[in-house]
Amino acid sequence: xxxxxxxxxRHWTPAVALGVTLAVLGGCAAAPAATDSDVAxxxxxxxxxxxDSSAPSPVATATESATPTIAADVDLATLLPTxxxxxxxxxxxxxxENLTEVPRPENQVTDQDPIGxxxxxxxxxxxxxxxxxxxxxxxxxxxxxxxxxxxxxxxAVIAVRVxxxxxxxxxxxxxxxxxxxxxxxxxxxxxxxxxxxxxxxxIERSDDSTYFYAIGDVAFIxxxxxxxEAEDVMEDxx
Numbered sequence: 001x002x003x004x005x006x007x008x009x010r011h012w013t014p015a016v017a018l019g020v021t022l023a024v025l026g027g028c029a030a031a032p033a034a035t036d037s038d039v040a041x042x043x044x045x046x047x048x049x050x051x052d053s054s055a056p057s058p059v060a061t062a063t064e065s066a067t068p069t070i071a072a073d074v075d076l077a078t079l080l081p082t083x084x085x086x087x088x089x090x091x092x093x094x095x096x097e098n099l100t101e102v103p104r105p106e107n108q109v110t111d112q113d114p115i116g117x118x119x120x121x122x123x124x125x126x127x128x129x130x131x132x133x134x135x136x137x138x139x140x141x142x143x144x145x146x147x148x149x150x151x152x153x154x155x156a157v158i159a160v161r162v163x164x165x166x167x168x169x170x171x172x173x174x175x176x177x178x179x180x181x182x183x184x185x186x187x188x189x190x191x192x193x194x195x196x197x198x199x200x201x202x203i204e205r206s207d208d209s210t211y212f213y214a215i216g217d218v219a220f221i222x223x224x225x226x227x228x229e230a231e232d233v234m235e236d237x238x
Contacts, residue, residue, distance in 0.1 A: 069216035070238065076159035076218065077141035079238055084145035084155060085229065092142045096124045096135025102142060114142045114158045115178050115221055122180035124160075130173035131165050138162055153208040154223030157233060167214035171201055174212050174219060179203050196234025 070079070077091050094102050094114065102114050116123030128135045144156035162170055175183055175190045182188040183203070191202050193211075200213040208225040211234060220237050224230040 067216075070161075070218045072163070075141070076139075076161060077143070079159055079220075080141060080143035080157050081233055081236060082143070084143060084157070084224075084233070085147065085226075087146050089143040089145055089157075092144065094124075094140055094142070096128055096138035099124065114140065114156070115160075115174070116180075122177050124177070126180070127160070127162070127170075127173050127177035130176050131162055131169060133162065133165075153225050154210075155225070156223050157237070158221040158223075160219045160221065162217050162219070165217045167216065167219075170214040170217070170219045171212065174221065175201070175203070178210050178212065178221070196231045196237070198234050198237075200234060 077093060080091065081089055083089055092102050092114075099113055113123035115127070124138050125135055128138050138160060140158055140160035142156055142158045148155040162173075165173075179188045179190070183190070188203055188205070191204075193200060193202050195202070195211055198213060200211045202212075203210045208223060209227070209230065210221060210223050211230055212219060212221040214220070215238060222230060222233050222237075224233060
């Protein structure tokens with residue numbers, strides 16, 4: 001008992017002191033020193049460092065590619081429906097100076113114009129004029145149903161490219177080109193609706209509606225009387 005009191009009271013003998021010293025040194029030797037590789041693995045790499053502004057940003061990449069366009073070498077006819085009204089559609093290609101192959105219903109202004117109105121102002125010429133271009137700068141393709149003929153309501157889908165034009169400018173110009181004098185006089189208005197999952201501009205008349213929107217410098221125009229068919233057609237367009 002006396003020895004225990006001396007030990008805890010730090011009256012150590014030389015032998016005890018030596019033993020404690022060796023135990024402490026032994027414990028230090030048992031803990032290996034950190035190696036260079038141990039230190040390296042604890043440092044975040046540049047790719048995993050959220051504060052590193054030089055690392056590529058997926059969000060920035062997505063934002064940069066978010067503006068949709070249609071390649072200049074795409075044949076617009078391949079983007080149009082192959083059937084309309086349950087029947088095979090016919091295809092006509094055109095440019096603004098050569099509309100001779102474009103059929104039209106009776107209520108359009110000229111013998112050949114895919115988007116002309118029935119009141120003297122409108123069509124491809126108006127589209128080009130509103131965008132300060134020549135008619136030859138407008139090219140397109142048209143898919144039309146068997147009942148798209150004189151004496152009937154329009155039943156067609158048209159893709160028009162106006163090289164270099166911006167989508168908002170094309171929509172404004174199409175409002176005049178499609179609506180003609182009725183649009184300019186306020187008899188027709190353009191509304192914005194969701195049709196087939198797309199936000200589109202719409203001109204409604206008593207017997208048919210025209211739906212249109214633009215992707216880059218390409219506009220899509222659907223002249224369809226049946227709202228259910230319009231939903232299906234717009235959903236399938238680009």
